[in-house]
Amino acid sequence: MLNAKIPAGPLDKKWTSYKSTCKLVNPANKRKLEIVVVGTGLAGASAAAALGELGYKVKAFCFQDSPRRAHSIAAQGGINAAKNYQNDGDSVYRLFYDTIKGGDYRAREGNVHRLAEVSGAIIDQCVAQGVPFAREYGGLLSNRSFGGTQVQRTFYAAGQTGQQLLLGAYSALERQVALGNVTMYNRHEMLDVVVVDGKARGIIARDLVSGKLERHFGHAVLLCSGGYGNVFYLSTNAMGSNVTAAWKAHKKGAFFGNPCFTQIHPTCIPVSGDHQSKLTLMSESLRNDGRIWVPKKQNDTRKASDIPEEERDYYLERRYPAFGNLVPRDVASRAAKERCDAGYGVGSSKQAVYLDYADAIKRYGKIEAGKKGLDHASEAEIIALGKEVVKEKYGNLFDMYEKITGENPYETPMRIYPAVHYTMGGLWVDYELMTNVPGLYALGEANFSDHGANRLGASALMQGLADGYFVIPYTLGNYLADDIHTKPLPEDHPAFVEAEKAVADRIQQLMSIKGTKTVESFHKRLGKIMWDKCGMARNAEGLKQAIAEIQQLKKEFWSDVKIPGEINELNPELDKANRVADFIELGELMCIDALNRNESCGGHFREESQTPEGEAQRDDANYMYVAAWEYKGDHQWELHKEVLDYEVVKPSQRSYK
Amino acid sequence: MEHYNMNLNLKVWRQKNAQTQGGFETYQVKNISSEMSFLEMIDVLNEELIAEGKDPIAFDHDCREGICGMCSLYIDGRPHGPWEQNTTCQLHMRAYKDGDTITIEPWRAGAFPVLKDLMVDRSAFDRIIQAGGFISVNTGNAVDANALPIEKDKADASFAAAACIGCGACVAACKNSSAMLFTSAKVTQLALLPQGAPERKSRALNMIAQMDKEGFGACTNTGACEAVCPKGISLTNIARLNQEYLGAALTVN
Structure with missing residues (x-):
């Protein structure tokens, strides 16, 4: 049966006691142990760097021309951490609880609590690497709020948080390359896992420039190859994002957990035609200040500016007064689909809703006018001041919208529609991030573990870096300690x-x-x-x-x-x-x-x-279980269930009303 | 915004691999929508080429939202095409009109050899980063993030430099194929932060040395790099790099 190997003891002591008792590999032996890391996004780059620092011999692979291209780079909004710098009541427990609840009670308590525990150290590590997070005038870090939570725990670097975090991990990785601890294989794609006596022992990779196949041995293989949203053809994933590494592992025996759990992100730029090759996300952080609405009248063909206030339906604020426009992603996406299916959609395709900044611009404009002592500022002056504030907060996102659609979002509301964005499902892993194939690990979006049936915003970056920097360096040693006598297999x-x-x-x-x-x-x-x-x-x-x-x-x-x-x-x-x-x-x-x-x-x-x-x-x-599927041959799978025990949180019907 | 369709002539650089000579081929594409992105226009052409039994045009691209830095293309004599502060993947066809001829080439620089058609090898950039584009801090060593306040102005300026996507447009635009804008952006990002101080001198020296070793040219302050940079990386970064380099060279043995 599936054993998640959750350590015994109270929830908040499990990780501490695991770290204190797991097996260790001494430095002389680490030098002899080879690790294959597939994928160099946040999870892969951080894992390769951290393992290189420990002294393992690491080989890292990416299909792009450089590890810096991995699609983590496109994450916009931010990264969560239970620092409670804002003194607004945040704690490790609350981050844990929000993540479990946001995941609709389909994630493991043990894993999620560990994620919340290490979240603070991620921010510390990134700052030490020189990641330029947004700061306040006092020089300390700034936070913003995000969907599905009521505290401000999201750290960010304008709308380019993923870029800055990935470049931090990339620089740590390149440092290890320079030190000779990591060998980097760019433009390489993993096309199979090699399993010997039931253990993962390496991969077959294809050099995408020469087309030649290569054999690479590893005492362990880490799959950090991201999600599979491109199964939908159109998604916010990069064009090259794919499931191949995870799928090959699945066909070699690794169970696939909750494959149907996909996240449809509510705020994306709508499809414009058949030629469309990908969809572009507009950060969820836009929901902090923007208001989402559709006309109250079906098939309303008027321009947004011609529709008076009383004829607009701010449907999220109406249906979910407690969270309003900040309901979790799944709830916001379904509500948009419901309105459009019912005939209230806007734009030429009618498959879109408005995300409107007019109110935010006025609100910020009034605050600015107040700060500057402009008691009698005109409406136009207030709007001009407000636009400046919005530009500072979201300028790059607004520019991107204008480039793609040709419309100016400072003047007319943006049109948005949900799009496939993230996959919560992935390879089944235990507490140590190991699949059911010994020596084969899955980290980051490639595994199924932490987000249950729905991921909260700003949590993907957190999980990728948690797995790579702070989990795998411990759990991998616990496995390899028993493998120090294994000689590398000849090619x-x-x-x-x-x-x-x-x-x-x-x-x-x-x-x-x-x-x-x-x-x-x-x-x-x-x-x-x-x-x-x-x-x-x-x-x-x-x-x-x-x-x-x-x-x-x-x-x-x-x-x-x-x-x-x-x-x-x-x-x-x-x-x-x-x-x-x-x-x-x-x-x-x-x-x-x-x-x-x-x-x-x-x-x-x-x-x-x-x-x-x-x-x-x-x-x-x-x-209330994880569905872990075992590949049994063409079109055949066997279902294994990992029953989820909630020892601390009492599952309840989620309500954001 | 009014949408329209157009027919275009494309002159595209074709080259089988790094060992063979390349040359221009001409193609006609029809009924291109003004709503398409530039790369989607090439997708359309490639689908037609495959249907005709011909080899599609190879080009680098990945995120298609202007952040990964993988797309390139030298379009009508300008890296990333006609729009200001833009990547090729974010260029949309409303920039063109019916009947236009568009010339598409790969980045041209000795340090960026062509792999096939429009794809080049930019691994030299990775090696410049390996030479010092990092802060030597092992995982787990960090102090609390707020233990080190950083002036907002400096943090913002550091972020502005860190916005570089490593696409190589600066090199492609430069008559000397210099990588100074790329290198200076990383040096500046880390020089403005207190965390970067301990390695400040060796970083500037080593990254410049690697840049020279890769065969990138010298900087003659023409400013073409800044003009085409999709992320608006400023020329003042190069001034800072020169300052850092000089300061380091005078004080390090």
Whole structure:
């Protein structure tokens, strides 16, 4: 059975007692132990750097041209930490509680409490690295609030927090490269895990420039390869973000946890046409000051500025007076979909709602006028002052909106619509971040562990860095302490030869199909199936159809895909084909998981399971478990359940009213 | 905003790999929407090329929201195209009109060899960072974040320098292929913070030495780098780097 290996003892002592009693590896032995790290986002870069500092021999891999490109870089809003610098009642317990509640009681207490415990040290570490967080005039760090919480615990660097944190981790990583502790493999993609006697012992990677396959041994393999939102084709993920590393691990025996838990972010720039290749997020921090509304009249074609105040429906403030525009992401997304489906959407597509800064501009303008002693400032002067304040807080986001849409958000409300953004599901891991395959770990978004069925804003960065800087350096030693006598496997070991052959055969098979349809066309079709039937709202009938459609799509892909070019050259279409083939298989599993989970929780909304007011209805009696799926062959999976015990928090129906 | 469709002529640099000579190919694309991004326009062309059995155009791109720094392209003689403070991925087709001809080339610099078509190897930037673009602090050593107050002006200026995305447009725009703007941005970010002080001198010296070793040219203060920088990294960073370098060179053996 699945054993999460949660340490015994009271919740707030578990991590401390684990750290004090876990096994250690002495420095002389660390030098002999090799670690493979796949992915160099916040989780991977911080893990590779921290392990290099400890003296392990690390090999890190990324598919981009530099580890600094990893998609953590695009996170905008901030990173949470229970510092309570604002004296507003925050604590480790509250951060823990908010995360468990925000996750709709589908996350493990032990992991989440540890996350909250180490959150403060992350901020300390980043500041020490020179990450330029926003500061107040007194020189101390500034905080902002974020959705799903009532305290100000989010640290930020304008709208580029992810960039600054990633560049901090990247610089720590490059320092270890310079010191010779980490070898960096850019433009490399992991295409299989090598398992020997049941333990992960390395990977097969493809050099994306030469197309050659390589064998890399590791005493342990850490997958830090991010989420799988691109299964929907359109998402806020980078174009290259993919599930391939995690999926290969899954097919080699690692269980996949809660694959259907995907987060649809409420504030993204709406789709403009069929040519669309990706969606762009507008930071959730915009909900701090912006007000979301639609017209009270259906199919209202007037311009936003022509719709008087009394004819606007601020539906989040109306439905959720306690949290208003700051309800968690899943709640905000569904509310937008509900209004648009009911015919109140705006813009040419009618699949959008307004995010309006007019009130915030006036409010800030009045405060500024007051500060400057301008008692008789005109309306126009107040608005001009207010725009300056908004520009300082959100300028880069407003500029980005204008570049993409050609509309000026200081003058007209922004149009926004939900888009796929993050995947809470991922490889199943225990308390030590190890999958059920010994020696194979998953960190950051690639694992399923900390966010339950819905992630709170500014918590992804926290988790990535917690896993890399402060968890894996301890838990990995606990495993490797028993592995110090294992010699590195030679590259001609049969397990490597066999794994490489399987990878080569599959690439050969893909190239030899020589069909008629492009990789992109299959990816788009998969995305449409997933968005329509496994998106913001799901029902049994739709999911069954989706499973059949995806199985059909897979057949078609493997008989009719057209990939130009050669194997042994730089061939982005072949790279993409490898990834899309895995996305298709994952899509099927996501639908199976969504079909199995006949309850609504967090980002997973089953239409069959809702309250009379249309709110999500959880079913704790039947579904308070992690669904961990074991791959059993083509289209076959076996469900394992990890029952969630809540020792400290009492699960209740989430209410943000 | 009025949307429209357009037909365009594209002159695109094609090069099979680092070992072979490249050259321009001309393509026509039709019914391009003004709402598309520039890279989506190339996506459309690539889908057509694949359908015709031809090799699609290879180009670097990833986040497509202007922050990862992976996209490049020298468009009509300007890195990242015609818009101010913009990346290629954020350039949208409303910048063009029906019948326009657009010339697309890779970054041109000895230190950025072409890998294929429009893709270049920018790993030299990573090596410049390895030479000193960090603060040597191991994980777990840090004091409480608020134990070290930093003047807001300095923190803001440090952040402005840290906004560099490492795309290499500065090098591509420079007649000397200098990497001074990139290097100076990192040096400035860390020089303005008290945490960066202990390694300040060695950082400036080592990063400049690596820059020279990679084959980037010298700076002649033309300012082309600043003009094309998608993140508005200022030329004053280069002045600071020169100051840091001089100060270090005069006081370090």
